[in-house]
Amino acid sequence: MHTMTDPEDNWLWIIGPGAIGRLLAASLMAARQRELREQGASTLPRVLLLGRQAMSGQDVMLDMTTPELLIISARINHSTIDTLQGSSSRKPSAIWLTTKAHGVPAVWQQLAPHITPETPVTCWQNGLSAQPWLAERHPTLLCASTTEGAWLPPAIDSSTDDSVRLGVQHAGRGHTWLGAWQSDGDGDPDSQSHQAALLQCDWLRAAGFACESTPDIQTRLWHKLAINAAINPLVARYRIRNGQLRDRPFAPMVRQAVEEISAVLDCEGISAPREGWQALVEQVIRATANNRASMLQDVLAGRPTEVEAILGPLRLAAARHGLALPLLDDLYCQLSTPQR
Ligand SMILES: NC(=O)c1ccc[n+]([C@@H]2O[C@H](COP(=O)([O-])OP(=O)(O)OC[C@H]3O[C@@H](n4cnc5c(N)ncnc54)[C@H](OP(=O)(O)O)[C@@H]3O)[C@@H](O)[C@H]2O)c1
Incomplete structure (x- = not known):
């Protein structure tokens, strides 16, 4: 039920290339590359990391340091959110918003013209301001609540002409809950948002995170x-x-x-x-x-x-x-x- 049929066309946009955004992007892409190497195929989406600052190349090499101090590197597609204009390729199967809560309205203004009401958008913010704000504007809203911890190491400029290296420290492992914002309390198992939450939990588990879907994300x-x-x-x-x-x-x-x-x-x-x-x-x-x-x-x-x-x-x-x-x-x- 939760599978994607066309992995080549399966893009996850992660908007906000900060600590949590990089942690999620690096973990997912590393898992995808591992599946491709070991099984020759992967149902995990490809990640497009979207920020507001231009980088010198289209590709970003993300170096993630694990809590056990191993370094896992993954090549990620990167773009700036204002260059979405006119881009028809890499349409998203899902979008994860990983800016701070006060960044969400500005992101939404640039994002809204490029997606349909059916595109699942997941808020990763702490607090409870971005989620109800977005729920009034987008019907297919999911929310994540995570106790994973991540921070950004000081930037070391080792960029070349066509690639940039970014780091992220995965400080501590935690637990992630994911669910549809609108829920009838029983989890409405047939709703598009509920199905999207189950699929995204599968992605997160494949990327090494402890994750559960919940019918009551608001609590x-x-x-x-x-x-x-x-x-x-x-x-x-x-x-x-x-x-x-x-x-x-x-x-x-x-x-x-x-x-x-x-x-x-x-x-x-x-x-x-x-x-x-x-x-x-x-x-x-x-x-x-x-x-x-x-x-x-x-x-x-x-x-x-x-x-x-x-x-x-x-x-x-x-x-x-x-x-x-x-x-x-x-x-x-x-x-x-x-x-x-
Ligand atoms: N870090 C954690 O361990 C953790 C754990 C649980 C929950 N959270 C929650 O996750 C959210 C993100 O936290 P974080 O620690 O990852 O924050 P962060 O490191 O400050 O990252 C936020 C990122 O969003 C980018 N951004 C801001 N406005 C943007 C825009 N208009 N378009 C595109 N990108 C934009 C910022 O870019 P600039 O560099 O240009 O400012 C920055 O890269 C927060 O709500 C936080 O409470 C974090």
């Missing part, structure tokens, strides 16, 4: 948002590593953040995890003690953060239910004004 996204909301704004505001949240004066702030978040989720009817929100957040802080969250890295680099995507949906829901969020509102205001 998964809320759960990831809750954990991000309890940790990321605090570490970004105070410029600390995750593990420091266990110490004073931060531990009581984490408890307050979790109380505010869980009150909103209760009112929204989002089920709590079995161990409870406080225990889950403490567990994630322990497991990521040495990490500098991406929101902190964005603050330190003077880049826009994903604070709107993560705290924005909680603030909207709190306003709907008449709940006060004193700590989260304060963090939102602090992080929404330029730092430094």
Whole structure:
């Protein structure tokens, strides 16, 4: 049921050649090349990596360092999103959006004229701002929620005239949930989006990721948002590593953040995890003690953060239910004004 008949014409566009985009592109293309070598055929799609910055060649060599420090290299087709105009070849079977959440509207403006409503588009963003925004504009929407971790090593310029080398560090293996945004709760097994989610899970598993499809991706996204909301704004505001949240004066702030978040989720009817929100957040802080969250890295680099995507949906829901969020509102205001 989930197979593609014409692999030569089977293109996956990955838009946003950052940490997650490169991790997915390199893993899929390496798996495709392995299948071609060993079996003479592959049902995996070919990847077209689309960015907004021109590179000197059409081909990109992606060097992915695995968590075990092996280097896996894969040649990838690359193009800039503004040169999509007029290109009729390499039409996508599916599209994965791997920009930050605030990048999605600009991407959509350039992408929309080139795809049909049936083209499955998968959002890989954290938070819950890009997904509902895109759901109002595109019917075949899928979402992924992943705990894979990746970051970009400093660029080393080893480009030649017709190829560019890009790196990505796969920092830690995790789990990915993938599902249709619109779901009737039973997973509507015949829907085009549900079928696309099953197929894309097959691709991800073939590329070495632990992946499951889910009939209720929205609850998964809320759960990831809750954990991000309890940790990321605090570490970004105070410029600390995750593990420091266990110490004073931060531990009581984490408890307050979790109380505010869980009150909103209760009112929204989002089920709590079995161990409870406080225990889950403490567990994630322990497991990521040495990490500098991406929101902190964005603050330190003077880049826009994903604070709107993560705290924005909680603030909207709190306003709907008449709940006060004193700590989260304060963090939102602090992080929404330029730092430094
Ligand atoms: N990294 C992780 O471990 C991880 C894990 C789970 C979820 N996520 C989520 O995945 C999303 C991406 O994260 P990331 O860490 O991969 O971010 P990232 O490294 O900043 O990558 C984003 C990429 O999108 C590109 N981009 C921005 N606007 C674009 C446009 N209009 N057209 C084409 N490309 C555009 C950026 O290009 P420029 O270089 O030109 O800015 C950059 O290459 C975020 O929502 C994040 O929360 C990340």
